[in-house]
Amino acid sequence: MAVVYEKTKLLTDKPLHYCPGCTHGIIHRLVAEVIDELGVQEKTIGIAPVGCAVFAYDYFNCDMMEAAHGRAPAVATGCKRVNPKNVVFTYQGDGDLASIGAAEITHAATRGENITVIFVNNAIYGMTGGQMAPTTLPGQVTTTSPYGRDPKLCGYPIRVSEMLATLDGPAFIARVSVHDVKHIMEAKKAIRKAFEMQIAGKGFSMVEVLSACPTNWGMTPQEALKWLADNMIPQYPLGVKKEVE
Amino acid sequence: MAKLTIDRETCKGCGLCADVCPKHLLALSREINAKGYHPIGITDQEACIGCAFCARMCPDAVIKVEK
Ligand SMILES: Cc1ncc(C[n+]2csc(CCOP(=O)(O)OP(=O)(O)O)c2C)c(N)n1
Ligand code: SF4
Ligand code: SF4
Ligand code: SF4
Numbered sequence A: 001m002a003v004v005y006e007k008t009k010l011l012t013d014k015p016l017h018y019c020p021g022c023t024h025g026i027i028h029r030l031v032a033e034v035i036d037e038l039g040v041q042e043k044t045i046g047i048a049p050v051g052c053a054v055f056a057y058d059y060f061n062c063d064m065m066e067a068a069h070g071r072a073p074a075v076a077t078g079c080k081r082v083n084p085k086n087v088v089f090t091y092q093g094d095g096d097l098a099s100i101g102a103a104e105i106t107h108a109a110t111r112g113e114n115i116t117v118i119f120v121n122n123a124i125y126g127m128t129g130g131q132m133a134p135t136t137l138p139g140q141v142t143t144t145s146p147y148g149r150d151p152k153l154c155g156y157p158i159r160v161s162e163m164l165a166t167l168d169g170p171a172f173i174a175r176v177s178v179h180d181v182k183h184i185m186e187a188k189k190a191i192r193k194a195f196e197m198q199i200a201g202k203g204f205s206m207v208e209v210l211s212a213c214p215t216n217w218g219m220t221p222q223e224a225l226k227w228l229a230d231n232m233i234p235q236y237p238l239g240v241k242k243e244v245e
Numbered sequence B: 001m002a003k004l005t006i007d008r009e010t011c012k013g014c015g016l017c018a019d020v021c022p023k024h025l026l027a028l029s030r031e032i033n034a035k036g037y038h039p040i041g042i043t044d045q046e047a048c049i050g051c052a053f054c055a056r057m058c059p060d061a062v063i064k065v066e067k
């Protein structure tokens, strides 16, 4: 019998602490599989965020560092510039990347910093109990928008991928989703492409992954995936936003 | 015929794997694992086609598929 599928060696044996049905786990797996398949485990450094993925350093079987909230792109810049042969990625939530870290991601992107960013957009601050994020949808109920996000009061959600794609620095920016098997396969292809761009020295690459937070959305894992497909994808269209030759 | 190996102690009983099985072969067990979850089980191993949809959907890398 041949193995069709098994857990990649690029993930450690430590059980993930994420809630049941949280798609952070799927995204970890895809990133780990890509690092494994590209054969770059020994020279890869991942930068973990502040957010539910704060313990990512326990799960990836490569060198990992922890950054202050939102500062992963700055730490990644240092790791990459000190030794450009390193393959360096950040793994960041939407609160981490789009709110407190909005400056760091924007400047890393416009500098064309040769790093790969995995941006997990679940439209909420998961770790701290479900507060409104810059990516929270209009009308979405969170603990800090109990009547639904009112754009007149709180502004509109930021489409980070489209915004960064207007800059001259980035080499590759795509938005993907992990709400079903077909999209999971496509997400993996985009993550692979992003790492390949870095390895080829093309410059800044980012994959925004639409992700579910069943716990703070107040839904079952099944309802959360459906809500993602029905509500997040219309607000955050999937596809490649920028790709240089 | 394909073979599924399920790490029942790591499973969180979210059921996402069951929803994507084209043969509807996966269901939560009655037992409870050490974490307090009902782990997933396969109802008919003979009928499994080894597509690995379940394994690719699982957030916790619980399922190994051989064919
Ligand atoms: C300097 C600082 N400010 C605020 C916090 C509180 N805090 C921890 S995680 C977080 C946001 C997490 O949301 P996100 O990045 O979307 O990650 P998720 O948990 O949703 O994956 C905040 C505000 C902190 N830890 N440090
Ligand atoms: S709070 Fe949300 S994002 Fe955090 S682990 Fe739970 S489901 Fe995932
Ligand atoms: S491998 Fe395919 S057929 Fe077998 S249990 Fe998994 S999803 Fe169902
Ligand atoms: S998807 Fe994974 S964790 Fe969820 S029930 Fe299936 S095997 Fe268990």
Ligand SMILES: [Mg+2]
Residues within 6 Å of the ligand: A093, A094, A095, A120, A121, A122, A123, A124, A125, A126, A133
């Ligand atoms: Mg978030």
